[in-house]
Amino acid sequence: MSLSRIKPPMTEDNGWWWEEVGRDRLPIQRCTACSTLRHPPRPMCPQCRSMAWDFIEAGGRGTLFSYTVLHHPQFPGYDYPLTIAIVDLEEGERICTQLVDCERDDIKIDMPLELFIHEDADGFKLPMCRPAA
């Protein structure tokens, strides 16, 4: 990769999540009033409307809910074919990430996955997943 990937713009609503990923943790936002988990992070709990929250650290295990393999168009900073995975985490939340270390024909819906924190050459960190060992 000659150029680096697109970086997420940060606000109060999502910056903390990326900071935790930078510390090699996969966080899931949790409402401190009713304990409901939510992802992607948002400022208010849709269950109880509390704006108080903390987070748990996900265990990193999940299954493949859906996916797409991207071929075109190709953007600088990414390697193609690029497999995007929608993953059901064992905690019950769902996350969009990248699947690596998996041959095209081995990609199967519901396959067990493990998530890990990947570090780009420029030091940016983000969650990815691979087939569970």
Added chain:
Amino acid sequence: MSTALHNTAAIAGIGQTTYSKCSGVSELALACEAVSRAIDDAGIEPGEVDGLVTYTLDSSDEVEVANSVGLGDLTLFSQINYGGGAAVGLVHQAAMAVATGSAKNVVVWRGMNGRSGKRMGQGVSGTIISSDIIHWSWYMVYGMLTPASWIAAFTTRYMHEYGATSEHLGRIAIAQRKFALNNPNAAGYGKPLTMDDYLSSRLVAEPLRLYDCCQETDGGCALLITSVERARDLRQKPAVIRAVCQASSRGQEQMTSFYRDDMTALPEMELAARQVYAQSGLGPDDIDAACLYDAFTSEILVQLEAFGFCARGEAKDFIADGALEAGGRLPNNTHGGLLSEGYIHGVNNIAEGARLIRGTSCNQPEGVEHVLVSSGVGVPTGALILGRD
């Protein structure tokens, strides 16, 4: 259920530019040409237009269009969000204005250099930090930037659950291309498409191939909406708005409603269906033809289910034997649609809906009483039923 929008307003004018891959003119010029032609098609004076509605994504402001076309006093101006999800929402705004008296003659439009200018298929980007860009950022960071990629992730799960195959998607692409062969303004005019062509076309975002994806088009399309009474006195046969609505549902995101327990249906389109059927007193059996939003082929399958033409998971069977083609149960996108006519963000699909009611489609089926038109799929959306006066 609101009935104020039932049989109150009508589409009385259609205007469109040439659709091309390089217009050579500004988007404002395309908007003005389309708006002007809609006014002339209806047979009213520019000064009578008192309302304008477009997309938030349109680059031409209402007053710039008004100054160019020579419109007079405006009492309604409005822009609808969510890309193609806006489409029939424009007609909804216009119908509400007519029903309430806020405006009498409303023109809605979309004018875009969608191929030579900003290409939707080339992905999102943004420098202004908003809730919208934070939303996209969860996907942008992974290189998931295009409408095809977002719909592909939905489509994979749908096909997995219901056993739909690439051949099923191919049938939709081919059905609409057949219609485009009779439409000189269509990108697919003179370009037949076979199943072999389809299956050998390059992958874009698996499972979607080139021919699963709509065109990228330069062009403009506009509609004039007025009261049914006024429309009767104008030049064209009115396409009466039986029902029109917007719809968004819990768990709705822009294109990435990935977090719902069930990702094989469109709750927002089911909400749109409930609304337009209740407003109109009609049901799926009363719909003779459709212009279902077709940025991608798989969107047709799931909409056939949402609007009750078949049960969940059975759209792949419904489309067998040419149900969406000429002479079939539900001729769909008889102009070629976004897939094979052009991508004017869905306004061109509404225009075809009005032509089907007028009886002037280039692939006019016999005996069309009611046409269903929908807005974008995977975004906050809407639906419209047009009927004869």
